[in-house]
Amino acid sequence: MNPDRDVTPTIETFGLGRRYGRRWALRDCTLTLPQGHVIGLVGPNGAGKTTLLHIVAGLLEPTTGDVRVLGASARDLRTLSRIGFVAQDKPLYPRFTVEDMLRMGGWLNPGWDRASALERLAGLDIPLEQRCGSLSGGQRAQVALAIALGKRPDLLLLDEPVANLDPLARRQFMQVLLEHVAATGMTVVLSSHLLADLERVWDYLVLMSASRIQLSAPTDELLHEHRVLTGPPSKVGAIAAAHAVVQSSMADRQATLLIRAGGPVHDPDWSARPASLEEIVLAYMRTPLAGAGPVLSLVGSPLRGSR
Amino acid sequence: MGILQPGDQLPTAREVVAKLAINPNTVLKAYRDLEREGLVAARPGQGTFVSHGLDSPDPATFARFAAQLSRWMSAAQAAGLGPEDIEAIYRTAVRDRFAEGVA
Numbered sequence: 001m002n003p004d005r006d007v008t009p010t011i012e013t014f015g016l017g018r019r020y021g022r023r024w025a026l027r028d029c030t031l032t033l034p035q036g037h038v039i040g041l042v043g044p045n046g047a048g049k050t051t052l053l054h055i056v057a058g059l060l061e062p063t064t065g066d067v068r069v070l071g072a073s074a075r076d077l078r079t080l081s082r083i084g085f086v087a088q089d090k091p092l093y094p095r096f097t098v099e100d101m102l103r104m105g106g107w108l109n110p111g112w113d114r115a116s117a118l119e120r121l122a123g124l125d126i127p128l129e130q131r132c133g134s135l136s137g138g139q140r141a142q143v144a145l146a147i148a149l150g151k152r153p154d155l156l157l158l159d160e161p162v163a164n165l166d167p168l169a170r171r172q173f174m175q176v177l178l179e180h181v182a183a184t185g186m187t188v189v190l191s192s193h194l195l196a197d198l199e200r201v202w203d204y205l206v207l208m209s210a211s212r213i214q215l216s217a218p219t220d221e222l223l224h225e226h227r228v229l230t231g232p233p234s235k236v237g238a239i240a241a242a243h244a245v246v247q248s249s250m251a252d253r254q255a256t257l258l259i260r261a262g263g264p265v266h267d268p269d270w271s272a273r274p275a276s277l278e279e280i281v282l283a284y285m286r287t288p289l290a291g292a293g294p295v296l297s298l299v300g301s302p303l304r305g306s307r
Numbered sequence: 308m309g310i311l312q313p314g315d316q317l318p319t320a321r322e323v324v325a326k327l328a329i330n331p332n333t334v335l336k337a338y339r340d341l342e343r344e345g346l347v348a349a350r351p352g353q354g355t356f357v358s359h360g361l362d363s364p365d366p367a368t369f370a371r372f373a374a375q376l377s378r379w380m381s382a383a384q385a386a387g388l389g390p391e392d393i394e395a396i397y398r399t400a401v402r403d404r405f406a407e408g409v410a
Contacts (some may be wrong), residue, residue, distance in 0.1 A: 038330050174328040182321040182331035200329040 008071040010035045010155050010187045011024060011056055015065035018051050025051040027211050029065065033189070033204070035154075040202035041179050041191035042281055043091075049191040050088065055156050056189070057085040070154060081110060084153035088160045090144040094133030098126060098143055105147045117150035120176060127183040138169025145173065149180050158190045162197070174201055193240060195278045205277070207284050228258045228281045231270035239270070248281035258283040317347060317355040 009032045016029035024046040033039055040051050054060035055067055058074045072079045097146065098212065104166055106112040121128065126139050135143065141161060148156060158177075162170040179186060192198055205222060207215040215222075226246070229239065233255040236248065244260040258275055265272050275283075308318060308326065318326075322336040338355060341347045348358045383393050 037332065171328050175325055178328055178331060179321060180323040182324040182334075200327075200333070203330045203332045 008035065009033055009068075010037075010039075010070060011189070012068045013052075013055075013065060014067075014081050016055065016062050016067055017064035018048075018055060018060065019063045024211050026055070026062075027064075029213055031206065031216055033187075033206070033216070035187045036185055038178070038190065038206040039190045039200055039206060040198060040207050040219075041189055041208065042195065043208035043214075044193065044285060049208055049209045050159055053085070053189065053191060054296070057157055059084060059085070074190050081151075082147035082154045084151050084156040086144050086148050086156075086158050086161060088163070090140050090152045090161075092132040092135075092140060094131065096132050097129050098132065098135075098208040099128040101132060101143060101147060102128070102150070109151045109287070111152050113150050113152050117146045120146045120149070124176075127135060136169075138165050138172065141165060141169065141173055142176065145176060149176075152184075156186055156188045158188065158225065160191055160193070162194065164298065168198075170197060172248055174198075195281055199277045202277075205281070207281060209285050222237060222280055223274065223277060225260050226260055226270045226275040227261050227265070228275045228279065229259060229265060229272050230254055231257075231267070235267065235269055238267070239265070246280075247287050271281065311357045313357050313359050315357045316353075317357065319354065 011031065011033040013029050013031045016031075017027040018025050021029050029048075029052065039054070043049055049062065055062050056069055056074055058069075058080050067074050069079050070082055072081075096104070102117055106114055107119070118128075119144065124139070126135070126142060132140065132143065145161070148158075156177075161177075162173055165173060177188065180186060180199065190198070190201070202219055204218050205215065206213060231239075231254070233250050233253070236245075236250075236255050236257065239245065239257060239259065243262045243265070245257050246260060247258040249256045258279060308323060311317065314328045317338070320331055320338065323329075323334045338347070338349075342349060342355070346358060347355050349355045380393060383396075388396075
């Protein structure tokens with residue numbers, strides 16, 4: 001958030017893979033993610049998002065490859081003290097009160113910031129004496145977030161944090177999270193399959209499908225490079241020669257293409273408009289770059305989609 | 308977030324983020340763009356302030372034309388036109404007048 005911020009990548013992986021029996025949950029994952037962003041990890045269920053987050057959080061040993069988090073090993077205790085992780089089911093002890101959970105957070109974390117955790121929960125009217133088992137879904141998510149932020153992490157990993165929340169609770173969760181980001185410059189990796197909701201939250205996107213990384217780039221770069229074109233089917237070939245066609249759909253008289261533009265489109269037979277982040281993500285999800293190998297960033301050889 | 312006049316202070320990026328739940332880098336980028344266009348200026352240690360407004364007519368001119376439009380609308384309504392008709396006329400007129408460089 002600040003121009004002279006630490007340029008050490010927040011997460012670096014090299015040929016990372018994890019196998020369960022004969023099935024690869026994650027493979028060929030080579031990735032460099034910068035600090036100071038809210039990074040979206042998107043992809044269909046079973047794409048490998050949770051596996052990747054668990055490896056980065058030091059909870060899971062990779063089968064192949066290596067990972068460095070904040071410049072050090074993910075299993076180093078000092079690294080772990082700088083990482084916050086909230087698992088998908090927001091595990092809290094149901095018989096503990098909110099106050100018990102906060103006290104536990106204090107015992108387990110050396111740099112614990114009790115005051116701000118209390119302030120955050122008070123701002124949301126969550127009573128400290130209530131048992132976690134009787135909290136609403138939104139309140140449970142907020143308590144889990146307050147504990148994770150109380151640790152004052154440099155990197156916060158959130159696995160599907162808002163998937164089961166109603167729209168209001170979702171927004172409140174994001175308000176608390178992003179305000180902390182604005183105040184501290186903390187890096188966040190947030191996995192989700194809810195695209196529309198988080199379009200304004202992410203400024204960096206990692207797209208996974210079929211156990212592989214398909215795309216990893218800043219969102220403004222993605223929005224700048226991708227366009228939706230409509231025009232005559234007979235001229236699709238000319239477009240495909242100059243640009244990377246990610247997705248195409250054909251009707252009798254009209255073709256609709258989502259392209260990663262290799263430059264401006266001059267042909268007046270085509271009308272172009274900017275692509276939304278959701279359109280870009282869906283296009284890449286429908287057209288997995290099978291066998292494309294590790295993708296470091298968008299810059300590289302042109303990607304060809306199937307017709 | 309509201310309307311600001313020259314001299315007003317912009318909310319801090321943190322306040323905007325807390326209210327709108329959007330990415331903080333997006334807000335900072337927008338502030339940088341406004342600064343580059345000379346519309347706002349950052350005063351170190353104090354915040355960001357509006358330096359001058361958009362090149363728009365003064366409020367009195369605004370009010371005069373708003374009143375004329377309102378009178379015209381009353382007449383249109385009296386002649387039996389509905390909101391969609393009025394909007395269509397207005398949009399066509401704006402398009403005809405300002406449509407340059409649009410295919």
